[in-house]
Amino acid sequence: MTEPARDGLKKPPVIELRKVSRIYRTETVMTYALHDMDLILEGGEYVALMGRSGSGKTTLLAILGLLDEPSGGEYLLAGQSLRGLSEDRRARVRNAHIGFVFQSFNLIGDLSVQDNVALPLVYRGGIAGAQRQRQARALLEEVGMAHRARHYPNQLSGGEAQRVAIARALVTDPQLILADEPTGNLDTVSAEAVMGLLDTAHRNRGATILMATHDAHYASRAQRVIHLVDGKVTDKPEQADRNLAQGGRLERSVPR
Numbered sequence: 694m695t696e697p698a699r700d701g702l703k704k705p706p707v708i709e710l711r712k713v714s715r716i717y718r719t720e721t722v723m724t725y726a727l728h729d730m731d732l733i734l735e736g737g738e739y740v741a742l743m744g745r746s747g748s749g750k751t752t753l754l755a756i757l758g759l760l761d762e763p764s765g766g767e768y769l770l771a772g773q774s775l776r777g778l779s780e781d782r783r784a785r786v787r788n789a790h791i792g793f794v795f796q797s798f799n800l801i802g803d804l805s806v807q808d809n810v811a812l813p814l815v816y817r818g819g820i821a822g823a824q825r826q827r828q829a830r831a832l833l834e835e836v837g838m839a840h841r842a843r844h845y846p847n848q849l850s851g852g853e854a855q856r857v858a859i860a861r862a863l864v865t866d867p868q869l870i871l872a873d874e875p876t877g878n879l880d881t882v883s884a885e886a887v888m889g890l891l892d893t894a895h896r897n898r899g900a901t902i903l904m905a906t907h908d909a910h911y912a913s914r915a916q917r918v919i920h921l922v923d924g925k926v927t928d929k930p931e932q933a934d935r936n937l938a939q940g941g942r943l944e945r946s947v948p949r
């Protein structure tokens with residue numbers, strides 16, 4: 694069901710989370726990786742996501758990217774509630790609206806660089822092979838990797854692999870780009886190049902970007918920084934230190 698725009702004129706935010714939780718259960722302990730999280734990202738925003746290791750950044754990106762489901766609460770993408778969608782429908786929404794960039798690139802080893810970039814268009818369906826290859830080639834040119842189109846991922850440096858991964862993320866022209874530590878495995882020169890590509894994607898394509906990073910320097914390139922502490926958004930990141938001193942994130946024993 695589509696929700697009405699909030700003031701009748703503005704579009705709904707690209708992302709809205711309402712009291713979203715993600716609980717991991719083991720035999721003895723329940724961990725609240727996300728805890729009643731409220732979050733709004735407007736269309737075209739470039740937002741950095743910071744927080745200590747274990748604060749919930751990857752869990753949040755996985756839920757926003759429809760790779761995982763909340764244990765409770767509601768996720769609205771462009772005003773559309775995603776509750777109760779079938780796996781097939783989730784895959785379609787993911788393919789139509791979301792591009793991913795991971796720390797470890799996640800390219801497919803036995804596909805050429807150009808076929809890796811074309812792959813989201815294969816999943817989309819209905820696009821002829823020659824057209825897919827043309828679009829992939831255009832994206833490789835955009836990220837300065839066309840000269841490696843026929844190479845394979847294991848023949849690339851880390852910086853090159855991440856540029857290819859960004860081309861793959863952009864080939865479907867997604868509304869939302871989720872990046873999980875995109876510079877985490879890169880030297881500073883490659884990291885700068887990757888950050889430049891994200892800046893360009895934001896500026897020229899109007900994409901909404903949410904980028905998890907441990908690096909305050911790269912976070913400062915975003916328009917806004919969100920801090921996570923124990924699975925919640927906070928505007929007081931120094932709270933993380935106090936919570937840690939008091940025993941860390943919310944965990945409960947599973948009742949027997």
Ligand SMILES: Nc1ncnc2c1ncn2[C@@H]1O[C@H](COP(=O)(O)OP(=O)(O)OP(=O)(O)O)[C@@H](O)[C@H]1O
Nearest residue numbers: 717718724726744745746747748749750751752753
């Ligand atoms: N599959 C799982 N089973 C149980 N607990 C999990 C699982 N995945 C994550 N967690 C817990 O959920 C919490 C959040 O993890 P998450 O990976 O989202 O943190 P993060 O902020 O991305 O950390 P990092 O910066 O180290 O990548 C952590 O306490 C983690 O131990």
